[in-house]
Amino acid sequence: MTAEKKSDQATAARSxxxxxxxxxARKPWIKKSTADVVLEQIxxxxxxxxxxxxxxxxxxxxxxxxxxxxEILEAK
Numbered sequence: 023m024t025a026e027k028k029s030d031q032a033t034a035a036r037s038x039x040x041x042x043x044x045x046x047a048r049k050p051w052i053k054k055s056t057a058d059v060v061l062e063q064i065x066x067x068x069x070x071x072x073x074x075x076x077x078x079x080x081x082x083x084x085x086x087x088x089x090x091x092x093e094i095l096e097a098k
Contacts, residue, residue, distance in 0.1 A: 054062075
């Protein structure tokens with residue numbers, strides 16, 4: 023590839039990214055304080071733990087069912 027073709031491709035790529043979404047504007051960036059960042063991380067971690075506990079609860083129900091089936095099969 024020649025240098026001319028490379029520069030033409032780069033120019034085309036730049037123009038496409040600039041005109042890709044003219045009607046959509048990005049939200050302005052708001053600087054968060056350190057406390058806000060830490061509080062957000064805590065909230066995310068609490069949500070992650072809650073999701074994992076719900077999954078564990080479901081797994082416990084499943085294992086209880088399977089243990090009952092095992093008891094029935096072993097009784098025969």
